Amino acid sequence: MEGHTYHFYQLEREIQERLREALKREFALALDQEEIPVEVPPNPEFGDLSSPLPLKLAKTLRQNPLAIAEKLQAILLKERPAYAKTITVTAPGYINFFLDFVALTRGLFDAVAVEKEKYGEVKVGKGKKVVIEHTNINPNKAAHIGHLRNACLGDTLARLKRRLGYEVEVQNYIDDTGAAVADIVVGLYHLERECPRGVPFDSFCWDLYTQVNQLYEENPPLKEKQREVLHQIEEGDNEVAQLAKKVAGKIVDHHLDIMWRLGVYYNLLTWESDILKLGFWEYAFEQLKGEGSLVYEEEGPNAGCWVVKLGDLEEFKDLENPDKVLVRSNGTATYTAKDIAYQMWKFGVLGKDFFYDRHGLQPNGTVLWTTTPDGNKMERFGRADEVINVIDLRQKYLQDVLRFSLYKLGFEKEAANSIHFGYEVVALSANTARELGVEVKEGEKEVYAMSGRQGIGVKAGVLVERMVKKATVEVAKRHPEMSPEEHRKLAQDIAIGAIRYYMIKYNINSVIVFDFNEALNMQGNTGPYLQYAYARAANILGKVEPEILEEIDLRDVSIPAELTSEERELIRRMAEFPATLGKAAQLLQPPILAEYTFNLASTFMNFYEAVPVLNAEPPLMRFRIALLLAFRQTLGNALNTLGMPAPARM
Template identity: 25%
Template structure:
């Protein structure tokens, strides 16, 4: 596809002497299409060219007007200190739609990441606890980033850093040995383990010695005792089996489940290295790294009893991942409450002399609440994710029954739309924003939601199914797509690759969410304003080609978010 923006920037570079890449950055997309497809604010050139912006704009207009056709421009206008560029509509339609159809599922992708590896740490569920809605954001954001980077050619390594270490597992063994049976736990799964853990704490109030017994059994896990490890690994298997149901519903997978316990024998390297480099200091019996020079609190590495902490394990994990995967970037998709934690241990890795510390990135996100209620396990305000997803499918099934009673395979459509609505809702706003999940918003077929975008995809599929007999493999008259509605849709398709790259640059999948909504809105307006299957075959063929392109890009956009694109709704 012709890179219209770069072509304009190159022509401007010859006239101004300014670097083409810098001019590309200066070229803006005006808020209204009547102001052009691109605009150059010439006040940015006034310092180097030593002229007033309107004078510069007029001089550039006069110099570039003879090159209009070569630059795929319809016209160039000056408005004050701005130079506005209007692209040739038929040429844009031909270039963009043809490129989308030719590229197919790879449209918006690239090979810029070939030979580079991205590690993405996401979901990171806790063993012996049920998967709840609080884990939704990290799971779907991480999965979307995996797909986005993969689309750009990177090798991705998805890591589920399991919360599988600590005295709570010793306590769980004590509870199981005292009050549980294998049959009961096998049948009850994670719920049975949670009940045993709750009972342990209830009993410990009257029998404090239980706490010592819990520590004793955790020590046995640390020491590799066969019985303790057997029970510990069984608890993990049960939890992952339960979690896998949720991952299957969400279409999420991981390349590694190496959690906290995996790094138990890898902490010595961190401590020895910090000691050797003179970075550890003692503070009230504990070992810390002083970060006062960086306006950060000290990073606690060893407790006074010699126990390691999250920071120690995270540093050990980062060293292991660099050694194992030689990553170019390692992302941590974790809520913003952990901002300080990551700032501290990232700085420690830098102080250890590892230049790749700059490649560690905390991808922070906001908190999630459910219909106005903050989630709290202790207060009983908890929404389990499998139940949420199953309920979303049920509610969608009822909506489909009402709106499309004759639809074939309603169950499959309900699954695709219900799950998609939950995922889309979690990534609709910028990731740092807090999310309040409401059913009526998430499942709305008319608002800027997942079901709305999926319905637009299904609409495109429906139009194309009815288009039998039209010669879509012949010559297309692109001048049939110069109307305002078609052009707005085409420009959004054209900018899709830029949006994918920007989403990766900012680790912000919501950019794709919003752009895909805009494509759906633009196409629906085009659909209502123009008869697609027109009596005029030239118009019909062109409009069907645009419909094919829209269907393709919406499917790609949804796919990058981890959402399916139904063909019928």
């Protein structure tokens, strides 16, 4: 954060510091700044900011929390924090801070005027690198809506971390050697299926994958073909392995097309086949054996295996066989072993690296790189201070094993900075399942899990096209003056905003029950509502005389001594943006930013309904125009961080 501006983030930090000093002076009690709660009260009668600190300390200090609050208040009134006009206490033990809104507005306007699209950034991560791995779709068929939740959450995390000043590297891991790809190769190579002309290859493979798995059930010996294919893929340098690589490459290109359409971009594609070919695990194995980190079991259930001991850890002590096998008795490595080596590479502690090449130019103008078996040596990838793996909650156990294995193998810092960003899956409502041809019996189930093997799900491309089609109809009604191409362009912006917001706004621990009607709804707490608020502000500003708009400078516009409640609330919401960004990024909670953005848009709509702008007296009109300029910038920055387009009209 630059030194010439003052944000709510700094104000909260200053209040925490003043409370910390007062606590030490009055009660000889030392707390860290982060231990001192400061929050926005639900009722403005209790201030603009409030601290329940006395309630937290009542038991420790053995005093009435209201008495503690009054003693701290007396000290704070002698040296008030910046912008604190009045400091009160309320039962049962809150300290409330009422702000000087003229001074706060001046600070807000100065910040927005100087920082513009960077307003809200808090550079706490400067000098640190974070690797975020997300999407990671099996390259065997079209992406479905569950994959969109992963990608939208991962991309929003990357945008949040960049706002905090981190160097962010986004990786997309491609498992091109697994059973999912082998099933497609069985269908193409052994069953001699071909993609019909005019059918997208990923959609063809969607159906082929279901058909092959049904054939496994009908004809179990066919499953042996999958094992043969897997063996040939692992061997490499044969016709089957080449076909598998071609299949994976074509599918990944389809996946990239849909993700790019949603505004999701990457820095690096990492391929499982390259990890195997370059011998990452073998290299790590020799290194870890030499350091004595692995244990070779002579007896018991893991006899003949190399294991990492986890039984003494609280999380694993109750398991029947808590120790994790990394190398089986037949000498083959487990998936966990490969994941450990890959995680070591991400942190730059493996001692071995990929080769790299350009995959291509992305629509946002950035280069997408890919690992290759024989490309160029580069030192720009990996070497992270923090690694975030975006994988659904069903993978929690395996991610715990990965993290604790790193710890037991001597990589304590890397283990502490290995973060599993888990989230719940996307299911289907009964109505949507029925529409997709699933047999739904009345009164049985309300939610249907998606299944790739059974072909149950919503393709991501189908979802986007349905959203665009519906939005195009609405746009054409509202803007008959626009061309069909303009209708579709605006409709695409609205559809992308709707999808991304739908995938981000829910608590990450909640299953999203996908329903076509709800997802396509343009009213309520939706992406289009946020975009509408932005377009509404842009529309008002578009009616201002150009010479007046040009004259208004946020840094010197006159601010009224008395503000309406709607103006105060809008100013407060905008001033909260940096603190909200920081909180969402630090807690890895994109829904926090989604909720803030909805509240910001709602606050503006209340302002719009109650406060005249263009019909106000000239000095007041100029101030309110300045307020709209600040709002448009703040909401635009929030939408950008959520990955949502900000159309000037709806």
